[in-house]
Amino acid sequence: MTEIRATDPSSWKTGPITPPLLHHATFMTLDVNAMVEFYELVCGMHPVYYGHDAAWLTNDLANHRIALLKLPGTVPPINKPHSAGLHHTAFEYATFDQWLDNYERLAAIGLEPHICFDHGMTMSMYYADPDGNGVEIQVDNFRDWGMSKEWMWASQEFAADYIGAPFDPAKLVEARRAGLSPDEIHERTYARQYVPEGYVPVLTFPDPWPDRIAADPTLLDGVPAPDAAPEHVLEPQG
Structure with a gap:
């Protein structure tokens, strides 16, 4: 492959014309x-x-x-938690309320996320499976993949902090019940108004x-x- 690139640059392709999904x-x-x-x-x-x-x-x-x-x-x-390899898989809900309802369903049986972040393009709760693999449950803040992709590509906010703002999901439930819209909750979450009490930064899952x-x-x-x-x-x- 190195020889092809060196001798015939016009034949070098960086990826398939039709990528697999x-x-x-x-x-x-x-x-x-x-x-x-x-x-x-x-x-x-x-x-x-x-x-x-x-x-x-x-x-x-x-x-x-x-x-x-x-x-x-x-x-x-x-x-x-500190071995190289897969950090997490991710699953996405279509709406904010479906996403928040799922949190309440799991919290009612004592299953809480270990990590919660508003990354800007998504709001994400991270659970850990029995083997210690992360599982992200997310909702797109833009409700449009094209818009969220463009925000990631162009925004100064994501370039400066791609992790985003931590949040307490119970506070989001309270805000939604108080009548705040998903967009209002996202705006306040990203502004760090729902940070958990005594928050200690953590990006890994329990072992x-x-x-x-x-x-x-x-x-x-x-x-x-x-x-x-x-x-x-x-x-x-x-």
């Missing part, structure tokens, strides 16, 4: 059941196929958006693995190899 993310896991339960609860994803060692989940017309694999040899991560390993040290042995070659079709869960 992002379709799904795949996670290696030690507990397929816990992960399926989490993504169903938080993101409304249901299994298209669900086996003992794998599952493929979707919440739209695609055949799957998340895949979960319990592969032989898989071991717990070390220092998960569940030390406690899990303490409870079950055999996790360090990893997923054992099957005694025989795996079947083409896994036995579904009952």
Whole structure:
């Protein structure tokens, strides 16, 4: 590739003329059941196929958006919050009220986001799945991808601070019940009027693995190899 660029610049293409669309993310896991339960609860994803060692989940017309694999040899991560790799996946609601209603639904059963930011183009709440992966639930502040993309590209605000303003989601619920519009809430949030009490900056998710390993040290042995070659079709869960 280097030789082509050096000898014939006109033939060098920086990318495909028709780019593929992002379709799904795949996670290696030690507990397929816990992960399926989490993504169903938080993101409304249901299994298209669900086996003992794998599952493929979707919440739209695609055949799957998340895949979960319990592969032989898989071991717990070390220092998960600070290891290079995937930080989070993201899911978007069409409206502010749908987004806020989802927060209230999860908060009612004790599931709270670990990180909340108004990034300018989106308002985002970040949860952690059972393996310590981040899951962003967001709503577009512009309600238009073209406009939010242009704001990210052109705005001085995003260039100066691409993280944005932290917020307490319970305060957003209060503001909405008081009659403020989504745009008014976004404006006040971005102006840092809803910062949590005693806020301490954090951009990483809690590490569940030390406690899990303490409870079950055999996790360090990893997923054992099957005694025989795996079947083409896994036995579904009952």
